[in-house]
Amino acid sequence: MPLRIGVFICHCGTNIGGIVDVPEVVEYARTLPNVVYAEGNLYTCSEDGLSSIRDMIEGYDLNRVVVASCTPRTHEPLFRKNCESGGLNKYLFEFVNIREHCSWVHMDRHDSATLKAKDLVRMGVAKVSLLTPQEDLTTDVIRASLIIGGGISGLTAALTLANQGYQVELVEKKDRLGGLLRDVNRVFPTNDPSKELLDPLISAVLNHKKISAHLGTELADVNGFVGNFSILLKKDAGTEELKVGTIILSTGARELKPEGMFGYGQFNNVMTQLEFERRFRSNYHGLNRVVMINCVGARVEERTYCGRFCCITGIKNAILLKEENPQTEISILHRDIMACGKAFEDYYRKALQMGIKFIRYSVDFPPEIVGSDDMADKGKVYHELMGRDVQMETDIVLLTTPLVPGEDNQELSRMMRIPVGNDGYFLEAHQKLRPVEFPSDGIFVAGCARYPTEISECVAQGYAAAAKAAVPMARGQVISDAFTSEVAPLRCSACGRCIDVCPFGAIDWNEFKEPSGETKRVAMVNPTECKGCGLCVASCLSGAVQMRGFTDEQILAMVNTTFMVAS
Amino acid sequence: MKTKIKQIVLENNLNYCLECGKCSAVCPMLDFYGEYVYDRSPRGVVERLSLDPEDIEDEEGLWYCLVCHECTFFCPSGVNFQGFMTELRELLLQHGYRNHAVFCHACGSYLMPKKEFENFQKILEGGKTGELLSVCQRCKKNSYVETLYKLALWPKAKR
Ligand SMILES: Cc1cc2nc3c(=O)[nH]c(=O)nc-3n(C[C@H](O)[C@H](O)[C@H](O)COP(=O)(O)OP(=O)(O)OC[C@H]3O[C@@H](n4cnc5c(N)ncnc54)[C@H](O)[C@@H]3O)c2cc1C
Ligand code: SF4
Ligand code: SF4
Numbered sequence A: 001m002p003l004r005i006g007v008f009i010c011h012c013g014t015n016i017g018g019i020v021d022v023p024e025v026v027e028y029a030r031t032l033p034n035v036v037y038a039e040g041n042l043y044t045c046s047e048d049g050l051s052s053i054r055d056m057i058e059g060y061d062l063n064r065v066v067v068a069s070c071t072p073r074t075h076e077p078l079f080r081k082n083c084e085s086g087g088l089n090k091y092l093f094e095f096v097n098i099r100e101h102c103s104w105v106h107m108d109r110h111d112s113a114t115l116k117a118k119d120l121v122r123m124g125v126a127k128v129s130l131l132t133p134q135e136d137l138t139t140d141v142i143r144a145s146l147i148i149g150g151g152i153s154g155l156t157a158a159l160t161l162a163n164q165g166y167q168v169e170l171v172e173k174k175d176r177l178g179g180l181l182r183d184v185n186r187v188f189p190t191n192d193p194s195k196e197l198l199d200p201l202i203s204a205v206l207n208h209k210k211i212s213a214h215l216g217t218e219l220a221d222v223n224g225f226v227g228n229f230s231i232l233l234k235k236d237a238g239t240e241e242l243k244v245g246t247i248i249l250s251t252g253a254r255e256l257k258p259e260g261m262f263g264y265g266q267f268n269n270v271m272t273q274l275e276f277e278r279r280f281r282s283n284y285h286g287l288n289r290v291v292m293i294n295c296v297g298a299r300v301e302e303r304t305y306c307g308r309f310c311c312i313t314g315i316k317n318a319i320l321l322k323e324e325n326p327q328t329e330i331s332i333l334h335r336d337i338m339a340c341g342k343a344f345e346d347y348y349r350k351a352l353q354m355g356i357k358f359i360r361y362s363v364d365f366p367p368e369i370v371g372s373d374d375m376a377d378k379g380k381v382y383h384e385l386m387g388r389d390v391q392m393e394t395d396i397v398l399l400t401t402p403l404v405p406g407e408d409n410q411e412l413s414r415m416m417r418i419p420v421g422n423d424g425y426f427l428e429a430h431q432k433l434r435p436v437e438f439p440s441d442g443i444f445v446a447g448c449a450r451y452p453t454e455i456s457e458c459v460a461q462g463y464a465a466a467a468k469a470a471v472p473m474a475r476g477q478v479i480s481d482a483f484t485s486e487v488a489p490l491r492c493s494a495c496g497r498c499i500d501v502c503p504f505g506a507i508d509w510n511e512f513k514e515p516s517g518e519t520k521r522v523a524m525v526n527p528t529e530c531k532g533c534g535l536c537v538a539s540c541l542s543g544a545v546q547m548r549g550f551t552d553e554q555i556l557a558m559v560n561t562t563f564m565v566a567s
Numbered sequence B: 001m002k003t004k005i006k007q008i009v010l011e012n013n014l015n016y017c018l019e020c021g022k023c024s025a026v027c028p029m030l031d032f033y034g035e036y037v038y039d040r041s042p043r044g045v046v047e048r049l050s051l052d053p054e055d056i057e058d059e060e061g062l063w064y065c066l067v068c069h070e071c072t073f074f075c076p077s078g079v080n081f082q083g084f085m086t087e088l089r090e091l092l093l094q095h096g097y098r099n100h101a102v103f104c105h106a107c108g109s110y111l112m113p114k115k116e117f118e119n120f121q122k123i124l125e126g127g128k129t130g131e132l133l134s135v136c137q138r139c140k141k142n143s144y145v146e147t148l149y150k151l152a153l154w155p156k157a158k159r
């Protein structure tokens, strides 16, 4: 069937129309090969514009559509869908950006901008001529979720999904659920015992018929893609296989053990906040003088981040000590107090009002802890403004350390092909807009695995990750874009470069039967896992990999036409 | 006296200090004296006394504050430094620490810190203005009334 191309050029109000001479570009488009219809629209994305596209597909029997307007980031799905409702395969549509790529960057050069818009439209027309119809890929989703890590984040996510009716496989490598919070005594800023939060959650999880808890179990391997992951678990010597549709990672973090700092490891009465909470619970007998040092191992060169809630942890323990015995003398040596959380500032104020002393130290003059034998008995800190040392006797020294990334993060990152940031925590897809997702579909993150977060944030993220994971499971199917890469097996030389570069693990080896009857090993793309990034295409030395919708032929057609002079 | 000092330190919330330094930033001591050091600044005194509320001697540094209220107004945490200074000085005077203060020439009541007085004199270039300064408000009023009376402008019954 001969090509019949329609071109729709948008003014975008004055965004484009105020700079580019749209009517002139429309006129020009009419002269391009196989263009049977062209029009300008005030807003192509408005209902007027959209219905015009649908009507012209019908009236002019269009079999290709080009829209020259803004950015495909926001508008491509809309126009594709519109073509589909107009009766055209939605992959026979080409988007040309004459706003970000043209009018916005050439605001003061109207003539050249118009010329460039013509060039861009000509390139779009050249490409659309070579597009072929494609079908979306659909895959069934297994209605079960794997949750890795049974801390408060994982427990929350597990219950949320199970209560919605999905099967949950909760994997915890320790023999007990609860994570870090097991060792925490009471929780800020309410001072409730952590048991009161944790125990009901744990028993609800253990008794839920939709949740199977795999304790003392670790992950051995993860394969597959959203909707259809194969999981290999290992417990003791045995292994177990599972099939799930989605994965939530909630493996938490660890408290930093500050070996060799401030007498840690040397004096028996120097310990971290968590060790203190575990050891002393609420029997503070004999602790009349307490020194705490904040930011131990945090906000320094080798670990630049702030632990976010460790200041409040120290304040919590100081308040608990003071409530038990108001005579206790407590000095908190800090660099700044981070009390930015709901009700935290009031909690800090309460500590000040109770007479807990806060003394600022400078990172250039760290405090000193001195003692004899295996007991520390004195803290010394240089007061920068007073210009002298301040000393305090002490019965115990508590070091406030930040959380550090879980020890399995690198291994998990490799296994599931999910990124880890510079600080060693898992890196979400977008810090602001996609905080519990990964770039790979179907895998989500919650809690301290992502960054130090206190309980309420862990719980919120547990809910969020569960809600996100429920989406594909509720739909029952995932639909993915047809623009994925494919390997021409005859050309593939089996070098494996594409397999190495694919950030999503979408390419694997496969057997291929050559026309001669011989079988050979070739790379093969799993379209459901491919995100269409194109790295494999660029890496292939044999030219065997092509990206649907961005084939060499299509791109070269655009390049060739670029250098034709528009008149 | 030490316990009393501790009490007024706590009553005026010196231990609420967040070490932010706003008080010292707004304090007019620099403008007034042409010099300013941490130890005499509100923050310096607050920080020192938060560490040890009894750490006070008969020192000149405690007599620079102009009790203008700026620091107290701006403190985000509710430290009442001006109130503390007023009460502390009363306490020191009660205990006979009078070296750093000036008293009314007429009645002998406390007038202002010696430092402040000297600086006023310097600014006003001594002379009569200096003399005027050295009498408290009430005595000034009394001597005014006295003058009026002498001039027979003040009815006797009202005295
Ligand atoms: C000293 C201290 C005091 C605190 N006090 C408070 C407080 O008062 N109030 C407050 O709100 N917050 C407090 N917190 C923070 C709170 O403990 C955390 O926010 C919370 O426990 C984190 O929960 P999580 O589920 O994200 O991670 P975690 O509790 O760390 O749970 C992660 C779980 O995953 C498991 N796991 C790890 N790797 C794997 C793997 N490869 N396979 C399977 N399982 C794995 C771990 O064994 C663990 O059980 C405190 C933290 C500390 C250190
Ligand atoms: S929360 Fe406080 S103690 Fe922890 S790293 Fe940040 S500033 Fe330091
Ligand atoms: S303004 Fe208040 S909180 Fe800030 S340093 Fe001064 S006394 Fe302390």
Ligand code: SF4
Pocket (backbone or CB within 6 Å): B023, B026, B027, B028, B029, B041, B042, B064, B065, B066, B067, B068, B069, B070, B071, B072, B081, B082, B085
């Ligand atoms: S009251 Fe005293 S310390 Fe406070 S701003 Fe005034 S002069 Fe400075």
